[in-house]
Amino acid sequence: MPNSPSDRSGARRRIAVQRKGPLLVEGPVEVELEDGSVVTSDRFRVALCTCRRSRRYPWCDTSHRDRA
Amino acid sequence: MEHDREEPRLPRPRGPLSRGVATYLRGAGGLPRLEEIVRAEVYGEDLQLALYLCYELHYRGFAGVSPDREWDPGLLRVRAALEQRFLSALRTDARVHDSLDEALADLLVEPVDGTGVSHFLRDEGELWHLREYAAQRSLYHLKEADPHAWVLPRLWGRAKAAMAAVEFDEWGGGRAERVHARLFADLMADLGLDTTYGRYLDAASAEALVTVNLMSLFGLHRALRGALVGHFATVEITSSPGSRRLAEAMRRTGAGPAAEHFYDEHVEADAVHEQVVRHDVIGGLLEQEPYLAPDVTFGIDATEFVEERFGARLLADWRASRSSLSAPLDRETTHTS
Numbered sequence: 378m379p380n381s382p383s384d385r386s387g388a389r390r391r392i393a394v395q396r397k398g399p400l401l402v403e404g405p406v407e408v409e410l411e412d413g414s415v416v417t418s419d420r421f422r423v424a425l426c427t428c429r430r431s432r433r434y435p436w437c438d439t440s441h442r443d444r445a
Numbered sequence: 446m447e448h449d450r451e452e453p454r455l456p457r458p459r460g461p462l463s464r465g466v467a468t469y470l471r472g473a474g475g476l477p478r479l480e481e482i483v484r485a486e487v488y489g490e491d492l493q494l495a496l497y498l499c500y501e502l503h504y505r506g507f508a509g510v511s512p513d514r515e516w517d518p519g520l521l522r523v524r525a526a527l528e529q530r531f532l533s534a535l536r537t538d539a540r541v542h543d544s545l546d547e548a549l550a551d552l553l554v555e556p557v558d559g560t561g562v563s564h565f566l567r568d569e570g571e572l573w574h575l576r577e578y579a580a581q582r583s584l585y586h587l588k589e590a591d592p593h594a595w596v597l598p599r600l601w602g603r604a605k606a607a608m609a610a611v612e613f614d615e616w617g618g619g620r621a622e623r624v625h626a627r628l629f630a631d632l633m634a635d636l637g638l639d640t641t642y643g644r645y646l647d648a649a650s651a652e653a654l655v656t657v658n659l660m661s662l663f664g665l666h667r668a669l670r671g672a673l674v675g676h677f678a679t680v681e682i683t684s685s686p687g688s689r690r691l692a693e694a695m696r697r698t699g700a701g702p703a704a705e706h707f708y709d710e711h712v713e714a715d716a717v718h719e720q721v722v723r724h725d726v727i728g729g730l731l732e733q734e735p736y737l738a739p740d741v742t743f744g745i746d747a748t749e750f751v752e753e754r755f756g757a758r759l760l761a762d763w764r765a766s767r768s769s770l771s772a773p774l775d776r777e778t779t780h781t782s
Contacts, residue, residue, distance in 0.1 A: 388530055419618060421610045424717045432689070433709075437716040439685040444555045445765075 399424035401435035452508040453643025460491025470510045470647035487534040490651035499524040500661040539750035548745045552682045562756040580645040581653040586629035590615035592664030599670045604729030636700030648770040652755040671737035677743020684715035
């Protein structure tokens with residue numbers, strides 16, 4: 378069932394934020410890093426690291442998790 | 446990589462139950478009697494292989510076995526008796542969390558000094574360990590995400606859309622060369638293993654058969670849809686950190702680029718998948734069917750239970766410098782295509 382053409386919300390990119398955990402962005406995406414380089418992901422959704430601990434930055438690698 | 450043009454061969458039997466089922470599948474004899482099923486060791490290789498044979502008819506079947514056997518009433522009765530023993534043992538033996546939130550919270554904590562198989566392989570794994578691990582896990586990874594597809598018609602709304610999206614990603618997002626089962630076959634090729642589907646069924650330990658039978662059991666029964674979702678969540682949540690260690694093991698041993706890539710891809714993919722599964726698959730399912738929360742918890746606890754048994758068996762064998770396999774790799778014929 379197609380969305381109504383007047384419904385523009387379908388064109389907006391949804392980003393889910395969490396206090397603890399990555400930003401979840403609808404893919405595919407291009408991410409421009411500080412040095413100007415661009416990395417891409419074609420996944421239906423991507424998890425962007427916000428804790429800065431990821432070894433695969435800018436992608437989340439679950440390094441934000443509690444350790445015990 | 447050309448393979449899977451033919452159905453897998455029936456494996457060697459490992460006792461009266463698996464011999465009975467295999468013989469029946471070939472059309473050469475009667476099925477095991479129920480008394481034999483009641484007597485067998487529930488997590489033992491004979492009962493688990495018999496169950497595996499019943500389940501495989503729903504995936505790829507076996508060479509020389511009629512596809513009609515999939516819905517053979519006599520065989521389904523035997524399968525039900527095997528499943529009843531398996532399921533009641535799991536309900537007795539698996540640790541049970543009081544709530545789903547607690548079960549999920551436990552999965553989300555990373556141990557500082559982990560002692561699991563992925564830690565062992567990262568720190569001291571040699572190529573022969575990695576080859577054994579890949580051969581055992583090939584039973585699961587060459588049908589990666591397949592039994593979870595059976596839950597799709599049993600979900601709707603948010604849970605269905607999210608589950609389908611994660612499955613689509615597991616199957617390569619529409620690209621055959623990115624299907625995770627294919628990436629695993631590429632890893633196997635790097636390790637000098639035969640990538641043919643079903644090739645290492647003879648080599649798999651009882652504990653490895655149990656891990657695959659668990660997901661087939663949950664996948665094939667609508668009544669266990671909550672447990673299937675719990676299984677999927679457990680795999681996705683625990684995969685990222687474990688895959689990072691396995692990628693390091695592959696790099697350190699020089700296993701090869703495809704072997705590294707398989708686990709690197711899982712670090713990244715499953716960091717996304719676990720979010721989607723927790724928020725949208727579990728969240729969506731429980732919005733619609735809140736009474737399934739204990740089933741999801743059971744699925745998590747049962748998965749943890751069988752994975753811990755599998756890991757403990759591998760480590761016990763390896764620490765004793767023993768092979769973990771039921772049939773040695775080098776005695777098997779080499780792959781030629």
